[in-house]
Amino acid sequence: MVDFRKLPNLAALRAFEAAARHESFSRAAEEIHVTPGAISHQIRALEEELGLLLFTRNGKRIAITESGQRFAAAIRKSLGEIATATAALQEQNRQQRLVVSSPPSFASRWLAPRLWKFVDRHPGIEVVLQSSSHLNDLARDGIDVGLRFGVGNYPGLKSEKILEEFYYPVASPHYRQGRLPSSPQQLRDCVLLRMDGLQESWLPWFALAGLDLPDPAGGLVTEDSSLTLRAAADGAGVALTRHAIASQEIAAGELVRLFDIALLSDRAYYFVTVPDVAIKPQVQHFRTWLEEEIALFKAHSRWPGRVSN
Template identity: 40%
Template sequence: MKNLPPLNAVRVFEVSARLGTFSNAAAELGVTQGAVSRQIRLLEDRLGLQLFRRTGRRVNLTQEGRDYYTTVRRALEAIDTKSAQLSRKRARQKLVVSTVPSFATKWLAPRLTSWRTAGPDIDLRIISSYEPTDFRRDGVDVAIRYGRGPWPGLHVERLAVEELFPVCSPGYAKAHRLRQPKDLVRVMLLDREMTEGWAEWLAAVGVPSADLRSIVRMRDAAAALEAALGGQGVALANSSLAAADLASKRLVRPVAGMLVSAHAYHFVCPPSALERHSVDVFRNWIAKEMQRTSAPAARPEVRRRQSQPA
């Protein structure tokens, strides 16, 4: 192993490449930023090439740096996995999951007890964001994305069919005498911006939407559901997000009719991440939970019409 570089410098390189800044690497490693810079310089001198390009506070990998990072990351993960297997007391693993705020609030949070049973040795961290995930830069292991896909270069699995239908509080449905789809044109409608909306749903059930009294559009689907729970109007709900509130009867479906969405929640990760125990456990758990609680795929009450791309 005459070409083996200093292992501490290799470790500092892996953290710096994963986090994208020397300051963040220093914070994770518990050293100064200067110490990180010295270890990177030592490694670059030993290899005889430049691993990073400095751009302001951020650092970007060169082509040689990217190739080296792939090899280093796999090697360190293999060492970590084997060390855990051989250790008398297996170290707890960490799993970072990124998803949109609505899914984190309305689907993941109510099922944390179920997750703890499935992954008792895994510490879960949930990051809520609407921004696309950069797995290497953000230190994310898995993302739950809502859309149509595909996402090239990533492993993608659709988790469940999503149905869209109106929901409101029982009191709101009674006070406004909501019985048929056409009754909805005279009440407050709560919409989400990300996918198909009220216009598509009303067209699918044969109701003209030109004379709607009022629509409030929210980026976050969970906010629309909370407004509906508070008696503020009728929300167009995703079946996955509304399931718990419907089961508890805090929300009701005041009229018949649903639309099968062209969008769905997807399990997304780099292909190499599938080899990790924590990712595999989470993947199996969320797939089973989504299938257990999702709406049947072959139950279209109305014909779906193609919507515009998100």
């Protein structure tokens, strides 16, 4: 058995290997980020410990001895094995990490409340959930999975549709002291909340419901669907919302779905990955779990009835 207590100082061995490879204390010092004096001191101490010269010195010029060459080759091989083992361990740790990016509303209202199930099933995988309204560069930002709400056109990426989405109006059960509209026509007398942007326009839903109304103007306009839902739950008006986003508040009784008219969106949720990343075990585990959760969601939530696209 090797007595590791007799091993030379590791820092001195690293300094010696670098000096032997470069045949220069100065260049070894630059590589290790110490001073040339520190390299010289470490090698002197190593020579004293070994009882032999590793370099011959002629002023500032050095030359490695024959014994030094043999020792340097052995040290280089051992340090290489340590470096390889370290890289393998770091890669294994990276493989157990899963970075998921999602739009804020979907992350907070649908994914996060369910994510503990995945963590329980795969305790060895560290999940990092990022929420952003912007499209991340998955490869550049080190993101394994991007959950995106769009039309599925993501050049250079692998994308799979995982969940369609529907729009319908919701309101607090206490809106107007509980006198909620009983027909789409009564929306003419309601405060209609809206988000900024054409994608969240009321007009397509109005057309499906047979209403000849302009898109709402004035009043509260938000840039996030979570804020719109919060305003609706607080009784500020009627919001046009997405089914997956509002399901939590509807189940809790904070919001009530109005009418049985739902508009199938031309956008959907997509599971997006860099092609090389899609084969990672943790990505495949997450994809399988997500499919199961979506199936449960469809089975247990009130899936929209009368729909159109």
